[in-house]
Amino acid sequence: MVNKSKLHLLDNATTVRLSETFKLLGDPTRIKILTILSNDEMCVCDIAATLQMGQSAISHQLRLLRSARLVKFRREGKEAWYSLDDNHVVVLLNQGLQHILHN
Incomplete structure (x- = not known):
């Protein structure tokens, strides 16, 4: 895990990969899929039916x-x-959720 003091040391390639991950997480459908999969393994047909x-x-x-x-x-x-x-995916989702719910 990267702590705050090391964030300034990110190289360009790492910064791009992190940015692309956050872009993917920026889609409501993908968030729903990840949330569904956080509970159990599923096939495409079951995910499609659920959503x-x-x-x-x-x-x-x-x-x-x-x-x-x-x-x-x-x-x-x-x-x-x-x-x-x-x-790590669950941690990302939980951290984002805690952030938006924080007063």
């Missing part, structure tokens, strides 16, 4: 989240099952 969206739209969002290593997947037959990549 009342098309499977192709969900697949597109999951592809973006995978590219940023926010979610991972495993294949079971023809279905792909998605879950959060690691606990």
Whole structure:
């Protein structure tokens, strides 16, 4: 974990990667997907049903989240099952939530 005193030491590549992660987190649908996946592993069809969206739209969002290593997947037959990549994603969501709820 990076502490406050080391934030000024971020190189350009790290700054760009961090910025792109925050851009991905800036979409309400992706936040909903991450929130859903924080509870359990799910397939695209179940995520789509929960959010009342098309499977192709969900697949597109999951592809973006995978590219940023926010979610991972495993294949079971023809279905792909998605879950959060690691606990850091939950920490990011919780920290953001605490920030907006802070008075």
